[in-house]
Amino acid sequence: NGGAPDAKNLRVKLVLLGDSGVGKSCIVLRFVRGQFDPTSKVTVGASFLSQTIALQDSTTVKFEIWDTAGQERYAALAPLYYRGAAVAVIVYDITSPESFTKAQYWVKELQKHGSPDIVMALVGNKADLQDSREVPAQDGIDYAEKNGMFFIETSAKTADNINQLFESVSVQLS
Ligand code: GTP
Numbered sequence: 001n002g003g004a005p006d007a008k009n010l011r012v013k014l015v016l017l018g019d020s021g022v023g024k025s026c027i028v029l030r031f032v033r034g035q036f037d038p039t040s041k042v043t044v045g046a047s048f049l050s051q052t053i054a055l056q057d058s059t060t061v062k063f064e065i066w067d068t069a070g071q072e073r074y075a076a077l078a079p080l081y082y083r084g085a086a087v088a089v090i091v092y093d094i095t096s097p098e099s100f101t102k103a104q105y106w107v108k109e110l111q112k113h114g115s116p117d118i119v120m121a122l123v124g125n126k127a128d129l130q131d132s133r134e135v136p137a138q139d140g141i142d143y144a145e146k147n148g149m150f151f152i153e154t155s156a157k158t159a160d161n162i163n164q165l166f167e168s169v170s171v172q173l174s
């Protein structure tokens with residue numbers, strides 16, 4: 001790649017998990033296409049997208065992204081997507097305590113059944129909706145720290161921290 005001598009090309013399987021409506025598909029759309037869709041439709045089964053980024057040292061990281069469906073009826077499919085994943089991004093909506101509880105369920109499920117060296121990130125999305133916030137940032141910080149996870153709040157709507165999320169995950173892998 002013509003970069004630094006220690007530059008690498010990584011391929012990373014990443015899965016997004018979390019309650020329906022928390023904004024998983026919007027996070028992926030923002031990251032991959034730089035767009036936001038206020039009329040985003042619920043995901044059926046799962047969808048696949050990929051995106052490559054370059055890090056400071058010229059290492060490239062190709063993310064192979066599985067965007068899972070959060071509706072309860074698809075919960076049994078999740079292992080198909082998180083099995084073998086190097087990274088799990090577990091998303092909740094900062095305006096929804098129920099979605100924060102659901103995120104904790106996914107963390108426990110991955111601790112039991114995910115790859116033992118999986119990198120987990122906890123993401124509080126919809127950070128643009130500060131006036132409707134019901135999950136304090138500190139609750140996310142504390143839970144992530146207890147479980148050895150990376151934590152960030154994002155907004156797929158404003159693009160706030162979306163690239164940072166994927167860059168931070170990359171740095172932990174490279
Ligand atoms: P499932 O596919 O059912 O699991 O849902 P999902 O997590 O993929 O949710 P999706 O990305 O489809 O977003 C659900 C709704 O939340 C849509 O109406 C989005 O426009 C809205 N939304 C997503 N991200 C944000 C955000 O950062 N801020 C705001 N204000 N709305 C958002």
Ligand code: MG
Nearest residue numbers: 024025042043
């Ligand atoms: Mg979706």
